[in-house]
Structures are given as C-alpha cells and as structure tokens.
Amino acid sequence: MNNPYQYAKSNQQRFLDEYQELLRIRTISTQPQHAKDVARAAEWLKAMMLRIGMDRAEVILMPEGRCPLALGEWNGAGEDAPTILIYCHYDVQPAEVADGWDTEPFEPTIKDGRLFCRGAVDSKLHVMSNLKAVESWLASEEKPKVNIKVVLEGEEESGSENINAFIAAHPERLAADIAMISDGAILAPDQPSLTYGLRGITALELHVSAPVSDLHSGHWGGSVHNPIQALSEILAQLHDENGAVSVPGFYDDVAAVTAQDRALLEKVEPYLQAEWDDVVSAPALWGEAAYNLPERLGARPTLEINGIHGGYTGDGMKTVLPARAFAKITCRLVPRQDPERVLNCVVEHIKRIAPNTVNIDFKFGGMGAEAVLLDVAGLALKSAAEAYTYAWGVEPVFERAGGSVPITFECMKVAGDVVIMSYGLKSGRAHGPNENIYLQNFYNGIQATIKFIDLVGEGRG
Amino acid sequence: MNNPYQYAKSNQQRFLDEYQELLRIRTISTQPQHAKDVARAAEWLKAMMLRIGMDRAEVILMPEGRCPLALGEWNGAGEDAPTILIYCHYDVQPAEVADGWDTEPFEPTIKDGRLFCRGAVDSKLHVMSNLKAVESWLASEEKPKVNIKVVLEGEEESGSENINAFIAAHPERLAADIAMISDGAILAPDQPSLTYGLRGITALELHVSAPVSDLHSGHWGGSVHNPIQALSEILAQLHDENGAVSVPGFYDDVAAVTAQDRALLEKVEPYLQAEWDDVVSAPALWGEAAYNLPERLGARPTLEINGIHGGYTGDGMKTVLPARAFAKITCRLVPRQDPERVLNCVVEHIKRIAPNTVNIDFKFGGMGAEAVLLDVAGLALKSAAEAYTYAWGVEPVFERAGGSVPITFECMKVAGDVVIMSYGLKSGRAHGPNENIYLQNFYNGIQATIKFIDLVGEGRG
Numbered sequence: 001m002n003n004p005y006q007y008a009k010s011n012q013q014r015f016l017d018e019y020q021e022l023l024r025i026r027t028i029s030t031q032p033q034h035a036k037d038v039a040r041a042a043e044w045l046k047a048m049m050l051r052i053g054m055d056r057a058e059v060i061l062m063p064e065g066r067c068p069l070a071l072g073e074w075n076g077a078g079e080d081a082p083t084i085l086i087y088c089h090y091d092v093q094p095a096e097v098a099d100g101w102d103t104e105p106f107e108p109t110i111k112d113g114r115l116f117c118r119g120a121v122d123s124k125l126h127v128m129s130n131l132k133a134v135e136s137w138l139a140s141e142e143k144p145k146v147n148i149k150v151v152l153e154g155e156e157e158s159g160s161e162n163i164n165a166f167i168a169a170h171p172e173r174l175a176a177d178i179a180m181i182s183d184g185a186i187l188a189p190d191q192p193s194l195t196y197g198l199r200g201i202t203a204l205e206l207h208v209s210a211p212v213s214d215l216h217s218g219h220w221g222g223s224v225h226n227p228i229q230a231l232s233e234i235l236a237q238l239h240d241e242n243g244a245v246s247v248p249g250f251y252d253d254v255a256a257v258t259a260q261d262r263a264l265l266e267k268v269e270p271y272l273q274a275e276w277d278d279v280v281s282a283p284a285l286w287g288e289a290a291y292n293l294p295e296r297l298g299a300r301p302t303l304e305i306n307g308i309h310g311g312y313t314g315d316g317m318k319t320v321l322p323a324r325a326f327a328k329i330t331c332r333l334v335p336r337q338d339p340e341r342v343l344n345c346v347v348e349h350i351k352r353i354a355p356n357t358v359n360i361d362f363k364f365g366g367m368g369a370e371a372v373l374l375d376v377a378g379l380a381l382k383s384a385a386e387a388y389t390y391a392w393g394v395e396p397v398f399e400r401a402g403g404s405v406p407i408t409f410e411c412m413k414v415a416g417d418v419v420i421m422s423y424g425l426k427s428g429r430a431h432g433p434n435e436n437i438y439l440q441n442f443y444n445g446i447q448a449t450i451k452f453i454d455l456v457g458e459g460r461g
Numbered sequence: 462m463n464n465p466y467q468y469a470k471s472n473q474q475r476f477l478d479e480y481q482e483l484l485r486i487r488t489i490s491t492q493p494q495h496a497k498d499v500a501r502a503a504e505w506l507k508a509m510m511l512r513i514g515m516d517r518a519e520v521i522l523m524p525e526g527r528c529p530l531a532l533g534e535w536n537g538a539g540e541d542a543p544t545i546l547i548y549c550h551y552d553v554q555p556a557e558v559a560d561g562w563d564t565e566p567f568e569p570t571i572k573d574g575r576l577f578c579r580g581a582v583d584s585k586l587h588v589m590s591n592l593k594a595v596e597s598w599l600a601s602e603e604k605p606k607v608n609i610k611v612v613l614e615g616e617e618e619s620g621s622e623n624i625n626a627f628i629a630a631h632p633e634r635l636a637a638d639i640a641m642i643s644d645g646a647i648l649a650p651d652q653p654s655l656t657y658g659l660r661g662i663t664a665l666e667l668h669v670s671a672p673v674s675d676l677h678s679g680h681w682g683g684s685v686h687n688p689i690q691a692l693s694e695i696l697a698q699l700h701d702e703n704g705a706v707s708v709p710g711f712y713d714d715v716a717a718v719t720a721q722d723r724a725l726l727e728k729v730e731p732y733l734q735a736e737w738d739d740v741v742s743a744p745a746l747w748g749e750a751a752y753n754l755p756e757r758l759g760a761r762p763t764l765e766i767n768g769i770h771g772g773y774t775g776d777g778m779k780t781v782l783p784a785r786a787f788a789k790i791t792c793r794l795v796p797r798q799d800p801e802r803v804l805n806c807v808v809e810h811i812k813r814i815a816p817n818t819v820n821i822d823f824k825f826g827g828m829g830a831e832a833v834l835l836d837v838a839g840l841a842l843k844s845a846a847e848a849y850t851y852a853w854g855v856e857p858v859f860e861r862a863g864g865s866v867p868i869t870f871e872c873m874k875v876a877g878d879v880v881i882m883s884y885g886l887k888s889g890r891a892h893g894p895n896e897n898i899y900l901q902n903f904y905n906g907i908q909a910t911i912k913f914i915d916l917v918g919e920g921r922g
Contacts, residue, residue: 030777093779100674100784122677158777185680199679203778210743213561214893216583218660218864219646221793222763223737223754225747228788229700229766235690236697276684282671286686286818293684302683305690306781307772312789316491316619317664317826318554319791319865320767320892323561327689328773330780332682357747365778403679404780431781432675 004136004454008446011136018048019128019442020108022090023117029067029091029158038067038154041090045070045152048131053138054150062162067091067154069163071173074138074148077457083147084456085176085415086134086449087407088126088183089156092119093431100433116436121424125437125445126182127152129423133449145457149176153407156183159367160406167410178380178456179415182449183405184422185430187271187397189438192388192448194381195420196264197298197400198408200333200371202343205363206234206350209324214311217321225357227325228310234360235327237353238303238346243287245303245331249345255335255373257291257299264376264398265294271397272297272426279427298400302332303346330367332402339368369406372418380419383455387421391448403430421448465597465915469907472597479509480589480903481569483551484578490528490552490619499528499615502551506531506613509592514599515611523623528552528615530624532634535599535609538918544608545917546637546876547595547910548868549588549644550617553580554892561894577897582885586898586906587643588613590884594910606918610637614868617644620828621868628871639841639917640876643910644866645883646891648732648858650899653849653909655842656881657725658759658861659869661794661832663804666824667695667811670785675772678782686818688786689771695821696788698814699764699807704748706764706792710806716796716834718752718760725837725859726755732858733758733887740888759861763793764807791828793863800829833869833879834861841880844916848882852909864891882909 008015025041028034042059049057049072057072070090095105095118103109108117130150137144151174153163167174187193208231210224240246257265272293276285287296296302310325312318331342347362354360374381376398388396401420411418423445429435469476486502489495503520510518510533518533531551556566556579564570569578591611598605612635614624628635648654669692671685701707718726733754737746748757771786773779792803808823815821835842837859849857862881872879884906890896 030779032776093781094773094775201679201780210747211740212742213890213895215741215890216864216892217765217767217791218662218793218862219887219891220737220741220758221765221863222748222757222761223746224741224743225745226766228769229696232693232696232766232769235693239690276681279672280676280681280685281673282685282818283820284686284818285684286671287683296683297681300683304678304682304780304782305687305693305772306678306779307774307783308689308693308786309770309774311766311768312555313768313770313787314491314555315493317789317791317828318491318767318892319662319765320554321765322767325769326774328778330678330778332679357743357745359744367778401679402682403677426680429674429676430680431677431779434674 002141004140004450005447007139008132008136008450012443015132019124022124022128023108023119024106026106027091027154028094029155031094035065038091042068042070042154045090049150052131052135060166066162069154069166070152072150076143077145077147081145081147082177082456083149084453085149085151085174085179086130087151087179087181087411088130089123089153090127091154091157092122093157102434113440114436114438116434118435120435120437121185121428122430122435123183125424125442129442129445130182130449132446133453136446136450137453144453146453149174159365163407164410167414171414174414176415177417179411179418180452181405181408181411181418181420184401184403184420185424185426185428186422187268187426189425189441190392191271191394192392192396193268193399194384194388194396195401195422196374196376196381196398198372198405199402200337200339200369201330201367201404202333202339203330203365203367204343204346205326205328207324207326207361207363208358210358211321211323213323215321217319221321224321225355227322227358230355230358231310231325231327234350234354235305242289247345247349250342253336254301257295261299265400267397268294268399275426294399297402299334301334301337304330306330333371335371335373337371339370369404370409372408374418378417380417383452384419384421386455387448387451390451391444463602465601465911466908468600469593469597469911473904476593480585483585483589484569484580485567487567488552488615489555490616492555496526499552503529503531503615506551510611513592513596521627527623530615530627531613533611537604538606538608542606542608543638543917544610545914546610546612546635546640546872547591548612548640548642548872549591550584550614551588552615552618553583554618563895574901575897575899577895579896581896581898582646582889583891583896584644586885586903590903590906591643591910594907594914597907597911598914605914607914610635620826624868625871628875632875635875637876638878640872640879641913642866642869642872642879642881645862645864645881646885646887646889647883648729648887650886650902651853652732652855653853653857654729654860655845655849655857656862656883657835657837657842657859659833659866660863661798661800661830662791662828662865663794663800664791664826664828665804665807666787666789668785668787668822668824669819671819672782672784674784676782678780682782685782686816688783688819691816691819692771692786692788695811695815696766703750708806708810711803714797715762718756722760726861728858729755729860736887755860758863760795762795762798765791767791793865794832796832796834798832800831830865831870835879839878841878844913845880845882847916848909848912851912852905882913
C-alpha cells in the first residue's frame with residue numbers, strides 16, 4: 001500500500017462506516033439545543049485528524065458557546081513547500097421527518113447505491129472525502145509535496161460570523177498558497193463540474209402590524225388593513241411580471257453576463273434542465289425571461305421569500321384578524337453587488353410602497369456575503385480540472401453556482417489562489433428532505449482530492 | 462325574596478363565583494384534545510339547570526364525539542302560554558399566554574371592575590346571565606308567564622354543524638314563539654345596543670405549491686415561482702386600491718344600505734369610532750371609502766385572511782425555497798348573499814388569476830352561514846329594547862353586527878320571532894388576548910333577561 005490512490009480503494013468500506021458515524025451526529029448549528037452535538041462533532045473530527053497522522057489538531061472554541069472550528073495541520077513537506085488549505089463545514093440545516101423525509105433524517109440509509117441522510121451532501125461528504133484523501137497520503141510511503149491545513153467549520157449554516165472573525169484576528173493560522181473550498185454540488189453523477197462563480201447573500205425579516213392585538217375578524221373586519229393582506233401586497237410588489245426583481249437600484253452594480261460566461265454556461269444548460277425536471281419539477285420554469293437557466297441560477301441576483309407566518313395556522317378555523325405577520329427574505333447576489341447596499345435598496349423600497357394603514361419593522365440576521373468570481377486560468381482551477389478528469393474519467397464543465405459559500409470570500413484574503421471542489425449533486429436535495437449522495441461520488445471525491453494534492457505538489461497546472 | 466329582580470341583586474357574589482367556575486373549564490371546541498373539557502362543561506350546565514328548578518335537563522351527545530348540546534326546559538307556565546327559547550354557546554376560541562395575554566387565559570382575574578378570561582364575553586357571560594335570570598324567576602314566588610327552553614351549544618366556534626343537524630332532525634325540541642339568541646356585544650358599558658342584522662360567513666383554505674419538495678434557495682432560486690411569492694401575489698389581488706373586494710360577482714346580490722339603515726346606524730358611529738380608537742388602534746382606518754364605520758362593519762361584506770404559513774418561520778435563517786404555502790380565508794356576508802355562491806366566486810377568481818407556474822388547491826371547512834336581518838318592529842325586538850332600558854336606564858341604539866351568529870338563521874326556522882341580546886362589549890376582545898367584561902354588565906344582563914321574560918309573558922311589546 002505505497003500509493004495513496006490504492007490505499008483509498010482498499011479502505012472504501014471503513015471510510016464509508018466513518019462517514020456514517022459523522023452523519024449520525026445532529027450538528028444543527030441554527031438550533032441552540034444542538035450546540036452539544038456540534039461540539040461533540042468538533043472533538044470527533046479533531047481526534048480523527050490526529051489519528052490519520054496530521055502533526056497537530058485542535059478545537060477552537062468560539063465566543064458565547066457558538067459552534068467551534070476544528071483545525072488540523074501537516075507540515076511534513078517542509079518550510080519551502082507550498083501549503084494547501086482545505087475548507088469544509090460539518091454543520092447542517094434542521095431536518096424533521098414531518099418535512100417529508102422517507103427515512104429518519106439523522107440515520108444514514110443506503111439504497112440503490114445512494115446514501116440518504118441530513119448532511120450527506122451538504123457537507124459531510126466533503127469533510128470525509130478530504131480527510132480520507134489526506135489519510136491516504138499520510139498512510140502511504142510517498143508523502144505529499146505540499147503542506148496541508150484543514151479547517152472544518154461548524155457555523156456555515158447560520159452565518160459564519162465567528163470563522164470570519166477568527167480569520168480576521170489570526171490570518172496566519174489559515175494562510176496558504178492555495179485554498180480548496182470543498183462544498184456545493186456537481187451537475188450529474190458522471191459529469192463533474194467546476195464552479196468559478198458563487199452568488200453572495202443578504203437577509204432580512206419584514207414585520208407588518210396594524211391592530212394593537214389580535215381581533216375578532218367579524219367585529220372589526222372591513223375597518224382595518226389586515227397585516228397578512230398588507231404583507232402580501234408588499235411582497236407581491238418585489239417582482240415584476242417578467243420575473244425580475246422590481247426593487248429600484250437592485251440591479252445597479254450587477255456585473256454583465258459576458259460572452260465567455262455565455263460560452264461556458266451553455267454547456268451546462270442541458271444538465272441543469274434535466275436536474276430541474278427531476279428535482280424541482282414545478283408546473284413551469286419561472287424567472288428572468290432574458291436569461292437561460294444556468295444564467296438565472298448563477299449569474300443573476302434573486303430575491304427569495306424563505307418563510308411567512310401570520311394569524312392562526314393550526315387545525316380548524318379561528319376567525320381572527322391578526323395583529324401582525326412577518327416574512328423572511330434573502331437576496332442572492334452576483335459579483336459587484338454590495339450586500340449592505342442591496343439590503344438598503346430592499347428596505348427603502350418596502351418603506352416606499354408600504355401603505356400608511358400599517359406599521360412596518362425590519363430585523364436583520366447579520367447574514368451577508370459578497371459574490372465571488374474565480375480565475376479559470378489559475379493553477380488552482382487548472383489542477384482541479386485535471387483532478388476531476390482523473391477521478392471521473394470525464395473533463396469537467398465550468399459553471400457558476402447559485403448558492404453562497406461565504407467562506408470563499410474570506411479565503412481569498414489568506415490564500416493567493418482559490419478553488420471550489422464539489423463532489424455532491426444538485427439533485428442531492430441539500431437543505432430539503434431526503435438529502436442524499438451517490439456512494440460512487442464519495443469514492444471519486446477521495447481520488448480527486450488525492451490527485452489535486454498531487455498536482456499542486458508537482459506545481460503542475 | 463318574592464321578586465326575581467331582588468333575588469338576583471341579593472345573589473350577585475354567588476352568581477359571579479359560579480360564572481368563574483364555568484370560565485375555568487377549557488371548552489375549546491376547535492381543538493380535539495379539549496373534547497373532554499367540553500363534555501365536562503355540558504354536564505356541569507345540565508346539573509345547574511336541574512339545580513335552579515328547570516323541569517328537565519339533558520346532555521345531547523353528538524356524532525363522532527363532537528361537542529354536545531345541553532338542553533333544559535321549564536313548562537310551568539302551562540300549555541297555553543307562549544314559549545321562549547334562549548340560545549347561548551359555552552365553547553370558546555383557543556387561547557395561550559404567548560398570544561399576548563397579561564394573565565392566565567383560563568384563570569378568571571378580576572381587576573378594576575373587569576373580569577379577564579377566555580370566554581368571559583364570548584360567550585359564557587351570556588350563558589350565565591341567562592341561567593341566573595331563569596334561576597331568579599324560578600326561585601321567586603311569582604312564576605314566569607312563559608315556558609322556557611334553554612339550549613347551550615358547545616360547537617359554535619367550530620362550525621355549528623351538529624346543532625344545525627339536530628334542529629333539522631328534531632325541530633319540535635327547540636320550537637318556540639320567540640327565540641332569544643344571547644351572544645355578541647353592545648357598544649359601551651353604559652350604552653346598550655340591539656343588533657338587528659348579522660353578517661354571515663363562508664370559509665376556505667388556499668394552498669399553493671410549485672417544486673415537489675423544499676429546495677435550497679441558492680441552488681434553485683430564480684428558476685421556480687416561489688409558492689410564498691405566488692400566494693402573496695394571489696392574495697394581493699383580492700382587494701382593489703379602495704379597500705373593496707375585487708372578486709368578480711362578490712357584491713352581486715348584496716342588499717343595498719337603505720335610508721332607514723343609514724338613519725339607525727348614524728347614531729352608532731361615534732361609539733364605534735371610539736372603540737376602534739381604543740381596541741383596534743391601527744395607524745389608520747381602512748376599508749371601503751364609500752361607507753362609514755358602522756356600515757363597513759355591519760352592512761358590507763368582507764374578505765379576511767385569518768392565517769398564512771409557508772417555509773421556515775423558526776429562529777434564525779433557513780435558506781429554503783419552500784414546496785408550498787397556504788392561507789386561511791373567511792368572507793363575512795350580508796343579506797341576500799348565498800355563502801356557497803360567494804365561495805364559488807372566490808374560488809373561480811383565484812383559479813383565473815393563479816399563474817400557471819404553480820399548482821393551487823382548495824380546502825373547505827364546511828363553515829357557512831347566511832346573514833340575517835331582523836324585524837325591528839316585532840314583539841321580540843320591542844321587548845328587548847324595553848328590557849335594556851330597564852336594566853341600563855338608557856334606551857338602546859340599533860346596529861348591525863359584523864360578526865356571525867350562525868344559529869340565528871337556524872332559530873328563525875323554529876321560532877316566529879327572533880331577537881339577539883348581547884351583554885358584553887365590542888372592546889371585550891373576543892377571540893383575542895385579554896378577553897374581558899365589565900362585572901356590571903353581567904349584573905345588568907341578568908336584570909335585562911329577567912325583564913325580557915317578564916315583558917314577553919305580559920304579551921307587551
């Protein structure tokens with residue numbers, strides 16, 4: 001077993017068992033009652049990093065008991081060798097059977113070559129693919145020609161506030177020549193893709209109130225602007241009839257979709273359309289008429305309502321005229337849009353259109369990240385493309401992802417060259433019920449990371 | 462104690478204690494987990510009716526364990542005497558401290574001459590005012606010159622389906638010369654009012670769905686019509702910019718507001734406006750510009766959204782593009798509007814305006830009641846007016862109530878003449894938090910019912 005590629009192939013079953021062990025830990029960072037689970041996972045990851053032969057590993061506790069980081073280092077390539085930083089997150093979104101799961105969300109279930117579990121694709125797949133690639137290198141006779149830093153975040157699903165503060169305070173801890181951010185998804189099980197752009201994000205809550213307390217809808221209905229109705233009227237004015245956001249200034253700074261973008265993204269369209277038909281399967285496509293599907297999802301900003309509530313929503317009827325209603329809103333951003341500025345545009349627009357028959361109020365969650373565009377001609381992306389070709393036997397296509405990986409922007413501050421490598425699938429239902437991966441993509445991912453470390457070490461691009 | 466008026470005055474404290482005992486029973490008819498409480502209250506009421514000297518009392522069980530009726534009869538006035546039917550309901554709306562209560566919702570709390578409790582005004586006040594008036598008569602030497610039937614419903618807040626079926630199957634059980642429906646509210650503590658009109662009601666739920674399951678709003682946002690957004694867009698098209706319902710056909714059969722209506726309702730306006738300022742206290746009045754406040758609340762139909770839900774509404778953010786969203790809607794109806802027809806108009810309008818990018822679906826709760834207009838010159842209303850004048854020392858004004866008392870329509874089938882007598886206040890926050898009554902109105906109510914029985918017995922009008 002002198003070869004990391006062979007080592008990984010010989011240990012697939014054990015790697016899978018360990019991956020499932022991590023999946024069973026309910027690392028829900030948005031729910032305070034799971035803080036202990038998140039902390040336990042961080043210790044589990046530290047122990048694993050030491051066990052696979054890294055020089056050093058530690059759990060970095062965060063202020064106010066927030067979700068910790070797990071850091072690991074291997075410096076065996078020597079002071080003059082380049083350093084790779086591998087970033088993944090081990091926290092997950094909430095999940096309950098009632099959301100529509102066919103299996104227990106935190107019990108990994110293997111069926112027809114797929115593994116179903118919350119966090120399977122987003123993003124414990126990446127945590128484990130990379131740790132097992134590092135293990136495969138360190139267990140082999142031939143050692144990596146690069147030093148390796150691993151940073152595993154526990155707060156990605158709830159704002160990443162503390163890792164950003166940690167990087168700002170200790171940039172040297174994560175400083176590297178190349179940062180590999182391992183998150184997101186590829187297009188198809190047998191078609192790897194390389195993401196060269198990511199949308200940013202900004203978030204707010206809109207609260208509408210009118211009467212001082214809940215009222216009998218018979219006694220007072222017809223004399224007061226129902227807050228649910230007023231909220232609906234406001235929300236209905238955030239898009240025009242062509243699917244574009246109708247907030248003045250929203251598109252002001254948006255970087256145009258270039259001819260190069262169009263050429264790269266065209267190759268992605270059939271894959272995305274097939275996935276849309278399978279995963280989304282809405283009655284019809286919707287969105288900005290002037291842009292095709294990959295452009296709508298990757299190169300154009302959006303305004304999405306993530307939640308709404310008001311009045312009585314339990315069983316039966318309650319003839320209430322509610323005192324208040326609220327909606328949770330996020331905007332996905334593209335390059336050149338400033339999260340703060342976009343947030344202000346939305347707030348000012350809502351203030352302008354809100355009727356004077358109701359009170360409005362905003363809450364801000366502190367979630368904000370700029371969009372990212374990476375250099376498709378850099379060493380990192382070229383090595384990544386070759387690593388995918390090796391592991392999948394197919395050249396990757398290039399795309400711009402709709403999701404946010406806020407850490408990318410932070411990593412660009414501490415690493416000269418950044419690449420995003422994804423091993424899961426868009427059809428993997430990240431954040432939804434029945435989240436899943438193809439097992440083969442886990443094994444391919446390990447091979448791809450081994451190869452990537454190889455290529456960067458050789459200095460080849 | 463030969464006089465029912467004196468008897469009632471001498472027993473105020475005991476009457477109040479018994480009223481509070483009933484208030485403590487959580488008779489929430491819309492929540493199956495409280496079915497036992499409702500059944501217990503029915504037995505409690507039956508026992509009280511027997512204790513106060515009625516000839517007969519029983520609990521009528523309903524199909525599928527639904528909330529029972531409590532019936533009582535006193536036939537001491539003889540076969541040739543007229544019969545009064547007194548209707549009240551003892552079930553209540555849900556209530557939780559989290560809704561904004563300053564006290565435990567099911568623990569009666571007396572403060573500054575007021576009593577705070579769920580059901581205090583809607584409608585255990587009426588149950589107890591009337592039972593204690595009957596007790597006062599039966600405990601006196603002089604007996605009523607009318608026979609008395611009492612029907613206490615346990616399902617008014619959740620559709621009254623079974624009492625309607627009971628009346629249809631056994632009309633003789635509730636047959637009477639005059640039906641007194643005791644529910645609703647008067648204008649001010651020292652200004653009684655007589656309701657000669659009630660709005661009807663019809664209800665539906667609108668469900669909107671688009672993707673087959675919840676999605677990651679980053680991965681797919683911008684390519685699918687968000688169900689919360691589509692629902693908001695539909696709801697925003699149910700009213701025009703003048704506060705009128707914009708559903709075609711909605712106003713087709715609406716009885717016009719007559720000159721007599723305008724003259725009667727004009728006297729009510731200052732009271733209603735003062736209560737609006739106190740109870741509603743929204744930033745501005747809202748509604749149909751062509752109608753004043755009492756007309757908007759009593760003589761015009763409305764469409765109200767009672768509840769809305771979609772996506773993630775817990776703590777923190779969940780960047781979900783939800784699979785579905787729904788809203789609960791009720792319409793308040795005025796004379797000549799058919800509940801079924803109005804429901805169809807709303808459904809057809811929504812089907813017409815719903816975009817083809819989403820699926821829509823309806824649920825119907827079976828809640829439907831026509832509006833009612835009573836004869837202001839009949840014996841019942843004239844006796845009621847005199848009874849109010851006796852108990853309050855002030856002549857009542859006439860109004861049309863915004864709420865629905867669906868039983869009124871049913872009682873009109875079994876009684877020649879119908880009157881609605883209310884002892885609570887519009888400011889009593891029925892269905893909302895901190896529901897309350899003025900204790901004095903409880904005592905006045907007992908006196909008014911005693912007088913009403915007196916007057917109807919004398920055949921005076």
